[in-house]
Amino acid sequence: MALPLTTLTQKSQYFIWGSQQEEAFQLLKNKLCNAPILALPEGTENFMVYCDxxxxxxxxxxxxxxxxxxxxxxxxxxxxxxxxxxxxxxxxVIIKC
Structure with a gap:
């Protein structure tokens, strides 16, 4: 999703803002503005970690x-x-610890 933007940060890459970068930027902006609401933990039981x-x-x-x-x-x-x-x-799993 953010690959067109993150490649612009590499030293060997020229900074050229094209349609792919604009589309990725708008998609990320939309996802961040409509992000699911985080809940507060209730107690210390029944936690599940899903990783990919x-x-x-x-x-x-x-x-x-x-x-x-x-x-x-x-x-x-x-x-x-x-x-x-x-x-x-x-x-x-480790990235969140």
């Missing part, structure tokens, strides 16, 4: 009773792209 990893990024969501408590995501660093799938999944 791909060759592009890591993400995780902490939930309790079907409500989102927290979430995090980030792109992979260059050296992480060589990691195995189970290492990436564990990395998705």
């Amino acid at each position: 990893a791909s060759r592009q990024g890591l993400g995780c969501v902490l939930m309790q009773k079907g409500k989102i408590i927290a979430y995090a995501f980030r792109q992979l660093k260059i050296h992480e792209k060589k990691y195995t799938t189970h290492d990436l999944e564990l990395g998705a």
